[in-house]
Amino acid sequence: MIFTTFREKDLDELMLFLDRNITENYEKGVFLNIKSRWPNGFILLKSEGKIVGVGCGAIQLNSKLRILILAVSENLRRKGFGSQLLNMMVEQSIIYGVKKITLEVRQGSSAFQFYRKLGFSSVDLLPC
Numbered sequence: 001m002i003f004t005t006f007r008e009k010d011l012d013e014l015m016l017f018l019d020r021n022i023t024e025n026y027e028k029g030v031f032l033n034i035k036s037r038w039p040n041g042f043i044l045l046k047s048e049g050k051i052v053g054v055g056c057g058a059i060q061l062n063s064k065l066r067i068l069i070l071a072v073s074e075n076l077r078r079k080g081f082g083s084q085l086l087n088m089m090v091e092q093s094i095i096y097g098v099k100k101i102t103l104e105v106r107q108g109s110s111a112f113q114f115y116r117k118l119g120f121s122s123v124d125l126l127p128c
Contacts (some may be wrong), residue, residue, distance in 0.1 A: 006042040055085030067103035
């Protein structure tokens, strides 16, 4: 397993990975925009040259890091890779003076439990 930053040539494979691993749909241009704004905060996990995990975020005003996507292939979950991706994004964000991390996740989902385990707390609950 290797961690690497996202490159434009990874885009088609990333789209296929996300189709298999998250429920939200995004246009390709979204990821090129994210990369252009914070390239070091767009991290891929690869195994044998294939994408098996991704973490990307955005640096916002008021010293905030917004986690946009954090996904790992189902067969690799609960092995620490999601935590590693998140930690790498946090480390990269410290350069920008980030003091707070925000994200959205569905209550009761495995992702909700994942972030709780890492010490995140609920601020607002959105009806889904």
